[in-house]
Amino acid sequence: MKLFNINKPDDDILPLLEDKINNLTKPKGSLGALEDLATQIGWIQQTLSPQLNYPHHIVFAADHGIAHEKVSLSPQEITYQMILNFLSGGAGVNFLAKQHGFTMKIVDAGVNYQFKPDTGIIDLKIRNETRNFLYEAAMTHEELEFAIEQGAKIVDGCADEGCNVLCIGEMGIANTSASSMWMTCLTDIPLEQCVGAGSGLNSQGVSHKYNVLKQALENYQGDYSTWDIIRYFGGFEMVMTVGAMLRAAELKMVILIDGFIMTCCLLAASKLYPEVLSYAVFGHQGDEAGHKQVLDYLGAKPLLNLGLRLGEGTGALCAYPLVESAVKMINEMSSFKKVQVTKYF
Secondary structure (H helix, E strand, C coil): CCCCCCCCCCHHHHHHHHHHHHCECCCCCCCHHHHHHHHHHHHHHCCCCCCCCCCEEEEEEECCHHHHHCCCCCCCHHHHHHHHHHHHCCCHHHHHHHHCCCEEEEEEEECCCCCCCCCCCEECCCCCCCCCCCCCCCCCHHHHHHHHHHHHHHHHHHHHCCCCEEEEEEECCCHHHHHHHHHHHHHCCCHHHHCCCCCCCCHHHHHHHHHHHHHHHHHCCCCCCHHHHHHHHCCHHHHHHHHHHHHHHHCCCEEEECCHHHHHHHHHHHHHCHHHHHHEEECECCCCCCHHHHHHHHCCCCCECCCCCCCCCHHHHHHHHHHHHHHHHHHHCCECCCCCCCCCC
């Protein structure tokens, strides 16, 4: 398995960041979360003048064998249809990425569709879908390793283009089911609290989804190690995301975290390398059942709560202007030392 060298940023710079922020021309603490964000980004980058360079947004896409158990309201073909929509520029993630200046990369990690080679998609397809984890492991050890490695390589490509702030999204019908399994197994939060409506199931549909996942959990014969949980219940797009997050932290990038699925990917990454959490900025709290609980488990403070549940990375992209504002605050506001303003509290 690929190894990562992820270090927590050096805390020695924190008092210097605090002093700079506290001496900007404002009452101490009056810009609230923007001050916390500026501190975190300066800490990640080890500078009093942080920068956000060439932001990239990666969408990893794949299909799930568990979808055949009708755990999602949406049929599996929605995955490839939405990818075609991404490629044509017509999805929610497209206007937000364009609005905020993100370069988009769309990766076929395992979609049950053969895209034409000239569409612009990055073809890293492992197979057309994962296996059905109701009956067997979603992927082999070799497929797991490949997905981790390829997710990391995609981030290397972003870094080569000058990127130091990364947003990640996903597309894959039934991936809330896989995420619920990761959540319950990696946190010991009861499965019932981890299962939600996904793309719009009614109460009867949620009950069916829960029963299928409960049976899958009862059928599981693994060792409950983090790697085995990731392999047995995960999606190819989710595992590539884990690899991408770990590589981004290794490269000391700011990582914008989206909704339930991406938060569960970060949860998995943090069980392998806890230091990855230092690099995470949580964009929002979504409406999917379980998201608040996993955020609380991670001690996260999301920037927004707008009732979003689209996925694709849209919530994290919506939060990006706040990250920009935090960086502009620390770089562009005057200090009491430079202007003739009496320091006030």
